[in-house]
Amino acid sequence: MRCRKCGDPAAINMRHHKLALCARHYPEWFVEQTARAIHKYKMFDPEDRLLVAVSGGKDSLALWDVLLKLDYHADGLYIDLGIDGDLAYSTQSKHKAVAFADARPDADLMIVDIPGLYGASIIDVARRRRRANRPCSICGTVKRHEMNRVALENGYDVLATGHNLDDEAATLFGNVLHWQSGYLQRQSPVLPADGGGLVRKVKPFCRFYERETAAYTLIENIDYIYDECPFATGATSLAHKETLSRMEHSSPGTKMHFYTNFLRAKAEGLFAAPDDAPRNLHPCAKCGQPTVAPDLCNFCRLWEPAEPSESR
Amino acid sequence: MRCRKCGDPAAINMRHHKLALCARHYPEWFVEQTARAIHKYKMFDPEDRLLVAVSGGKDSLALWDVLLKLDYHADGLYIDLGIDGDLAYSTQSKHKAVAFADARPDADLMIVDIPGLYGASIIDVARRRRRANRPCSICGTVKRHEMNRVALENGYDVLATGHNLDDEAATLFGNVLHWQSGYLQRQSPVLPADGGGLVRKVKPFCRFYERETAAYTLIENIDYIYDECPFATGATSLAHKETLSRMEHSSPGTKMHFYTNFLRAKAEGLFAAPDDAPRNLHPCAKCGQPTVAPDLCNFCRLWEPAEPSESR
Numbered sequence: 001m002r003c004r005k006c007g008d009p010a011a012i013n014m015r016h017h018k019l020a021l022c023a024r025h026y027p028e029w030f031v032e033q034t035a036r037a038i039h040k041y042k043m044f045d046p047e048d049r050l051l052v053a054v055s056g057g058k059d060s061l062a063l064w065d066v067l068l069k070l071d072y073h074a075d076g077l078y079i080d081l082g083i084d085g086d087l088a089y090s091t092q093s094k095h096k097a098v099a100f101a102d103a104r105p106d107a108d109l110m111i112v113d114i115p116g117l118y119g120a121s122i123i124d125v126a127r128r129r130r131r132a133n134r135p136c137s138i139c140g141t142v143k144r145h146e147m148n149r150v151a152l153e154n155g156y157d158v159l160a161t162g163h164n165l166d167d168e169a170a171t172l173f174g175n176v177l178h179w180q181s182g183y184l185q186r187q188s189p190v191l192p193a194d195g196g197g198l199v200r201k202v203k204p205f206c207r208f209y210e211r212e213t214a215a216y217t218l219i220e221n222i223d224y225i226y227d228e229c230p231f232a233t234g235a236t237s238l239a240h241k242e243t244l245s246r247m248e249h250s251s252p253g254t255k256m257h258f259y260t261n262f263l264r265a266k267a268e269g270l271f272a273a274p275d276d277a278p279r280n281l282h283p284c285a286k287c288g289q290p291t292v293a294p295d296l297c298n299f300c301r302l303w304e305p306a307e308p309s310e311s312r
Numbered sequence: 313m314r315c316r317k318c319g320d321p322a323a324i325n326m327r328h329h330k331l332a333l334c335a336r337h338y339p340e341w342f343v344e345q346t347a348r349a350i351h352k353y354k355m356f357d358p359e360d361r362l363l364v365a366v367s368g369g370k371d372s373l374a375l376w377d378v379l380l381k382l383d384y385h386a387d388g389l390y391i392d393l394g395i396d397g398d399l400a401y402s403t404q405s406k407h408k409a410v411a412f413a414d415a416r417p418d419a420d421l422m423i424v425d426i427p428g429l430y431g432a433s434i435i436d437v438a439r440r441r442r443r444a445n446r447p448c449s450i451c452g453t454v455k456r457h458e459m460n461r462v463a464l465e466n467g468y469d470v471l472a473t474g475h476n477l478d479d480e481a482a483t484l485f486g487n488v489l490h491w492q493s494g495y496l497q498r499q500s501p502v503l504p505a506d507g508g509g510l511v512r513k514v515k516p517f518c519r520f521y522e523r524e525t526a527a528y529t530l531i532e533n534i535d536y537i538y539d540e541c542p543f544a545t546g547a548t549s550l551a552h553k554e555t556l557s558r559m560e561h562s563s564p565g566t567k568m569h570f571y572t573n574f575l576r577a578k579a580e581g582l583f584a585a586p587d588d589a590p591r592n593l594h595p596c597a598k599c600g601q602p603t604v605a606p607d608l609c610n611f612c613r614l615w616e617p618a619e620p621s622e623s624r
Contacts, residue, residue: 176488176570177559177566177569177570178569178570178573179570179573179574179576179577179582181577181580181582184582185582239559239562243555243558243559246555247489247555250551254489257489257490258488258489258490258491261490261491262491264491265491265493268493269584270491270493270496270497270583270584271582271583271584272581272582272583272584272585273584
């Protein structure tokens with residue numbers, strides 16, 4: 001297999017694009033494709049200040065790298081959730097993020113220390129809420145809240161995450177299997193700011209397969225944490241990814257078409273507009289972030305004393 | 313495992329319903345559930361005249377059987393497509409339909425002989441149209457046209473087909489993978505008559521798993537053709553069924569929830585209404601059935617002399 005641009009041996013072959021590229025031309029193509037997605041979905045402008053949510057994994061570090069190469073003002077945010085124990089998962093992944101930033105003079109990394117700030121790791125909170133084996137929903141709540149808080153408090157225009165096509169296709173697959181109307185109507189590469197305290201969120205890698213972001217980090221020598229979070233084992237999203245990967249194997253391009261045809265059908269008006277004031281957001285009594293909950297938002301409720309009767 | 317109603321040994325266990333039943337109570341439940349689906353989706357009334365599309369397979373014969381037990385005026389229609397060759401598929405399946413009707417004094421069976429009426433089997437047509445290996449789309453066109461024609465010409469109010477949950481879930485899965493807006497907006501257990509020449513179509517078995525209709529025919533001693541159509545091998549719908557069955561295996565109820573949540577989301581207004589006059593139907597110049605094609609409908613075009621340049 002030869003590179004389409006120069007004829008050298010190819011480093012990667014992308015069957016769904018009918019495109020093979022060498023180790024020199026692949027990163028160029030990858031950066032161009034990112035710029036194209038940013039433009040196509042009107043994610044942000046050159047003067048916007050971006051905050052990149054960095055987990056220490058390949059997707060988020062590759063995203064930060066590409067955004068810096070494209071000369072955006074892009075700072076990093078690492079959220080230390082305190083997932084430690086034997087694997088020292090948080091410690092290890094933080095080291096990868098720090099090492100990445102240290103090697104780049106233009107990369108500023110902010111670190112939010114959840115146990116330090118709120119007095120407990122998400123593992124402690126999960127235990128207190130009797131969800132010790134399944135802290136994923138708590139993790140999601142904490143990350144969403146803190147990313148938004150840091151972006152708002154520091155005047156960022158946009159929050160960028162490294163979700164790739166495999167992530168987005170698996171999320172869409174789950175939303176479709178259960179026909180979650182609200183999620184289907186909202187799933188998008190760009191979630192606009194709502195003016196009431198939610199910052200704009202974008203996913204510039206939403207059209208890259210996971211193996212494409214992996215190939216980019218490999219070729220560009222970006223060191224990242226290889227392990228999945230120890231709590232991800234058995235997660236439904238992984239089962240969906242496996243199902244989609246099996247279909248992709250017998251029919252290359254399945255994930256890509258599934259996701260991009262969804263975006264096209266949506267843009268062409270397949271879905272009824274969600275009710276105009278459906279979610280009835282108002283500021284949380286404690287932190288001020290928008291919430292549908294009656295008093296405290298989900299995040300702030302996590303830190304309240306557990307009620308003795310709580311059984312989940 | 314014991315029957316929930318009488319405690320006798322169970323003949324079938326339905327994990328998604330948390331229900332096991334014996335060979336006496338299962339058919340009762342099956343008939344009741346059919347009556348409930350007919351009512352729930354407002355499929356037809358006791359005074360309607362029904363035409364049941366009968367293929368000789370388990371689903372359509374079980375459907376005819378149940379509709380007769382429920383005292384509907386239900387006649388059968390067998391369409392002989394002339395799929396013969398080594399397996400004599402059409403001949404064998406016709407024998408099953410005839411034997412079923414012969415054993416029941418209240419069952420009238422009409423037979424439409426495609427080669428006799430139109431001068432060619434669908435295999436001949438597929439060969440002429442250079443689709444010899446893939447006659448499925450031609451088969452679909454012929455069956456839809458002839459079912460509608462016979463129903464209209466003989467004054468039936470409703471056309472009933474034996475599609476089961478596995479069929480409907482696989483169709484929905486395919487529609488979702490490609491985000492076929494029109495198909496998603498129209499897929500339903502009831503397609504209303506349009507007044508311009510399309511008879512109402514209903515699928516009373518749409519909530520039964522395939523193994524449930526199989527169990528019914530087994531217990532009720534309904535003899536049917538076991539083989540799949542020889543041309544079905546490798547069909548995409550079979551691949552979708554396999555994917556869904558794998559998910560069903562690890563998470564019982566997946567197909568049921570996928571399909572019924574779709575119907576619920578649709579009833580609650582997830583989709584924008586399809587354009588009111590989108591399909592722009594008008595009568596075919598030859599047969600008079602509604603079509604979107606400019607002159608002759610797809611069915612009538614099949615019997616025109618093939619153009620020499622036609623390459624599909």
